[in-house]
Structures are given as C-alpha cells and as structure tokens.
Amino acid sequence: MDVVVVIVSVVVNGLIVGALGRLLLPGRDPIGLPMTILVGVVASILGALVAYAAADDDSAWIGLPISIAFAVAIVWLLRRLGRRRDERVTLDPDRV
Secondary structure (H helix, E strand, O other), rough: OHHHHHHHHHHHHHHHHHHHHHHOOOOOOOOOHHHHHHHHHHHHHHHHHHHHHOOHHHHHHHHHHHHHHHHHHHHHHHHHHHHHHHHHHHHHHOOO
C-alpha cells in the first residue's frame, strides 16, 4: 500500500508543478496532460536535487519554487522544439 501512495503522490505533485510551469509561461503549449505530468515529475526531481545540494534541512521548502522554475524551463524548451518542427513542415516546398 505504501508504494501506491508514493506513486500517486509523485503523479499529483508532477501534475501540480507541471501545470504551474505551463500557467506561468503564456501562450499555447504543444503538450497534453500526460506530458505535463512528466514535465512536473522531472522538474520536481531536479528541483529537489538542487534544493538538497544548496540548502540545509531548515529550508527544504525552497524545492517547490525551484521545481516550478525547472518546469517553466522545460515547457519553454518543448515549445521551442515544437516550433522548429512546425517551421520545417510548413517551409518544405514539397508539402505545399
């Protein structure tokens, strides 16, 4: 039962962090709900590692804003990669 609770907690935390990352970056995003959760989970792991390395035990709360900043950066990167793919498709004269 403990493993299920951990998995659900990771998914919910990933959804919250990923959604906040998407909300803080205006514009359309090329990702859906599963990718939002994945972005949030990856950002949470990166944020926790940075917070653990940079802070002592009394300031462990700093991991959340760092995680959200990582989520914004990942969403921005995905948006840029998606835009490049769209530009290649629309600029290809054979596909017009």
